[in-house]
Amino acid sequence: MKKIAPYIWKLKPLQWIRRIRGFRLVYTPLLAIIIFTGVMGIILGALQLQEKDQQESALYRELSIAKQRIQLRFTNNVDVLQSMGRDYVSINNSSNVKSAFISQAENLLQSNREIAQILWIDESSQRQWIAPTINLKRDWFNHPDNAPVISAALKKTIELSAATNRPAFSQFITLKIPTNESTAREVRHIFWQTIPQVSENETKGMVAVLYTAQGLLDLIPGELKSQYRFTLLTDNEKVLAISSDKNTPRRAFSNQTTLDMGVLSPNLILRIDTYPPATNLTFRMLIGVVLGLSAFVIWSLWSVLKQMQVRQEVEATLRAETNFRSAMENSTPVGIRAHDMNRAITYVNPAFCEMTGWSAAELIGLEPPFPFWPEAQKNDLSERMNLALELSKNQEKKIGMEGSIVNRNGTILQTRTFIAPLINEKGQQTGWVTSLIDISEPKKIREELAASQDRFITVLEGLDAAVSVVSKESGELLFANRFYRERFGGNAQGHFELAGGNVAQSGEIAPAIESPSLYQESESEEIQLLDESTGASKWYEVRRRFVPWVDGDIAQLLIATDITIRIEANELMRQQEERMQFSSRLTTMGEMASSLAHELNQPLSAISNYCMGVIKRLQGNLDPSLQTDIIPALQKASDQAYRAGTIIQRIKGFVKRSEPQRKPSDINEIVNDAVGLVEIEAHRHRFSITAKVTENLPLVDIDPVLILQVLVNLLKNSLDSLREVYPLSSRWSAPSVTISADLDTSTFPAMLRIQVTDAGAGIAETVIERMFEPFFSTKNDGMGMGLNICRSVIESHQGRLWAKNHMDVEQTKRSGCTFTILLPLEIPGSISNL
Structure with a gap:
């Protein structure tokens, strides 16, 4: 301003007038456009703020409606389940009443998609019934990876509800379900609600409801979900469910609120996001027109003043760019040539002339086949070039191929050629540009290295x-x-x-x-x-x-x-030495069994006599409790002492290789006795045993005591296998051990077949080959004689005993084992004791 001020004061009045008129002609339209643009911007901004306030108000209103729908549904569910629970507690819970209430629960499940399961928990925290009885979702709830977590959460919720006598909620549970599963999204996040049934200040039971987070969003009306995206979150911003996978814009409106479902409810947040609104064409067109007119006027005022300056700058830039490209093309070792649409050469750089030995004047205008191509390859190279040119024309990208060219002095060069379409400023193709790289030396080195590597790899292979x-x-x-x-x-x-x-x-x-x-x-x-x-x-x-x-x-x-063969040879020698030791141990064990049988028979006989004496004395007593409780227990103790003595006599006879004491026996009674002896231990470990005996089976000439001991041993082994697979917390869902007896008609004559089946870990292939050998055991405290004695007993009855693993559906792992016994119905030469 200090430099301009003296100049302004020196101007004459006429010059002042001209300056002011020029200022008015030049800057007045510009000032008017600026003022107009500012006013329009203020108006449009006010309209935008008003529209934003309206959208936020509508968003809060819709969020409140969705929240009320969810809270109202939870309140209604609690009322219905409390009513059902009171009726169930007040009425005798017979089987018909239970079926009626299960039907009511299943009807409630069908009308409420947010509920996955309904359970009735009695006053001892035991599950009485569950609805629905069959459901695909229930398979994932019973999955080994999910069942412990769900049961633990239910247990904590029951304790909380019992302590407060109020409905309580569990924390959110995330199930392990593959993402490609159809029900993965629906049941991935779940939580429990327990509703206690209090009568006379005592909890008579509880109704447990399993909710799915995704099902809560189904309570929101469909017209709201089509306009907004709803999301359920925990207090730590973890997403539990989402109504739609459609993304929202960056400037979308969002609001959220806390879902209060009860006194002991978990922290749950419901968030709403807007989808992109319909385009307001009138509003945007108005903005575009205003901005366009303003920009056009401003550009018109300044374009004439800047046109010459811009043109000079463009010309200088173009000259610099042309010089740079010429220098680059002349200095690069890559050969470059250009073709027109008729495939004639229109340009070559110095590097290409050096490769071929031909000058640019001699090469320009030539058409294929070119003189720098090898004579024997001209037809092949011409076809390959035509194909590459057509591919580059259609695909509009570089196409590379290997070939060779001949220098004018006869030297052959191996090259790699890249072809790209040549496009002018109008976007039209005017020809092609090809670049050639000399790969003669690298290719020779690669071939030598490849040959050396092939020789080395052949030796190693x-x-x-x-x-x-x-x-x-x-x-x-x-x-x-x-x-x-x-x-x-x-x-x-x-x-x-x-x-x-x-x-x-x-x-x-x-x-x-x-x-x-x-x-x-x-x-x-x-x-x-x-x-x-x-x-x-x-x-x-x-x-x-x-x-x-x-x-x-x-x-x-x-x-x-x-060195497996050498190790196996050493192992074979060691096994031969062990077999010699086994023979010595078997002889010693036979002597010990005879001594134990002799020593134990006398105390067992004394126990049996004492029990029978006590029974005789008590039978004269008219006390009913003695007749119903004590005398049967003493009778069973006497029978067991007698059976123990009989077993010892059988083992003593078996060691002496005497024949079993066979008699016609009912296999049904033997199976029931075996189940009764092992069932106590099974219940102690939370397992069960199922017996399936075909009706009207004929009597079998066997030694019932020895066969009973074989079945007891096999049932105990099956229970041990189940204990390895199922931990204590999940044994309630373990399948039972099954013992069955029927006739095998696949053989002639037909034989009695007894099978013991479990769903345990199965038997390893290396163990199943040796498990019947004496002194072989997989247990730390086992002697390895159980299965060996079992097979010897069955073979002494001229029968067979073997084991077979079960495989899963995909044949990838073992899923249990079955021991099979085949006994002949009539043994030739057997003598009946009847």
Whole structure:
């Protein structure tokens, strides 16, 4: 301003007038446009704020409606379930009454999609009934990964409701369900509500309701969900359910509120988001017109003043760009040539002229076949060029192909050519541009390296030992020969197993190879691995060392030789020595069994005599309690003492290899006796036993005591197998052990078939081959004689005993085992004791 002020004061009045008129002509429209734009902006902003307030008010109103619908539904559900519970407690809960109330519960489930299950819990916290009886969702609730979590949450909710005598809610439960499952979204997040039934200040039972978070959103009217997206959240912003997967815009309106469903309800937040509103074309067109007119006037005022300056700048930039491109094309070693639509050469750079030995004037205007192509390949190269040009024209991208050119002096160069369409400023194709790279030397080197590598790999592939190389930093398998791939596959896990380590989570190698010492070979080790394909164990002699890999990193080289045959030979010698020891132990055990039978018979006879004497004395007493309680117990004790003595006599006779004391016996009675003896132990471990005996089975000539002991032993083994699979908390859902008896008509003559089936862990293939051997046991405190004696007893009856595993549907793992006994109905030469 200090520089302009003296100049302004020196102007004459006529000049002042001209200056003011020019200012008015130039700047008055600009000022008017600025004022107009400002006023319109204020008006449009006010309209935008008003519309935003209206949308936020409507959003809050719709959120309140949705909240009221959900809270009202919970209130109605509590009232209905309390009414049902009071009626159920007041009426005798017979089977007909229970069926009626289950029907009411299932009708309530059908009308309320938010409820997944309804249970009745009695005053001792035991489940009496559950609705619905059949449901696909219930399969996921009973899944081994989900059932413990659901039961634990229900238990805590029952305790809270019993302590407060009010309806209580559990925390939210997230189930483990695959995402591709159809019901995954519907039942992934659930929670319990328990409603106590209090009568005379005592809790007579509870109604437990399992709610799904996704089902709560179904309570919201469909017209609201079509306009807004509703989301259920916990207080830590965890998403439980969402009404739609459709994304909302960044500037969408959002509001949220807390769902209060009761005194002991969990923290639950309901959020609402708006979808993009319909486009207001009138409003946007008005904005566009105002802004467009303003911009056009401003641009018109300044375009003339800037046009010359812009043109000069563009010309300078164009000259600099042209010079830069010319310098780049002349200095690059890549050969470049251009073709018109008739495939004639229109441009070549110096690098291309140097490759071919032809000048630019000689090359421009030539059409295929070109003189720099090898004579024998001209037809092939011409067809390949036509195909590449057509592909680049249609796809509008670079197409690369390998070929060769002949220099004018006769030198042949191997090249890689890239072709791209040449597009003018109007977007029309005027030809093609090709670039050629000389790959003669790299290709020669690659061929030599490939030949050397083939020779080296051929030697390694022919070795009868596993050779593998693993990176120390990343744990990646860098090389594996044929023997390694056949035994361990194409990953590095086999390498780490042979090295005695595993892959760390971060990708680094386990401590077995953490301290490298280049080229220092470790001592050979003998490693035992399990062959997953055959289930047999393999032994390997392993040697390893650290070597630098081709990329400069340190890698571990491992060589493993299969020595399974040598180890098996040593194991066979050891087994022969053990069999000799087994024979000696069997002889000693027979002597011990005879001594024990002699020593135990006298105290057992005394126990039986004492019990019978007490019974005789008590029978004269007219006290009813003695007749109903004490005398039957003493009778059973006497019978068990007699049975123990009989068992000892059978074992003594069995050790002496005497024949079983056979007599015609009812297999139904023997099975029931076996179930009765083992059922007490089964109930103690929360298991059950089911007996299935075919009616009207004929009498079988067997020793009932020995057969009973065999069945008791097999039932106990089945219970032990179930205990390994089912923990104490989930045994209520474990399937029962089944013992069945029927006729096997697949053989001639027909035989009696007895089967003991469980759903336990099954028997390993390596164990099932040896489990009937003497002194072989998988239990820490087992003697290994149970199954051996069982098979000997069955074989002494000229029968057979074997075991077979069950496999799951996908044939991937064992899902239980069945022991089968076949006994002949009539044994030739048997003598009846009747």
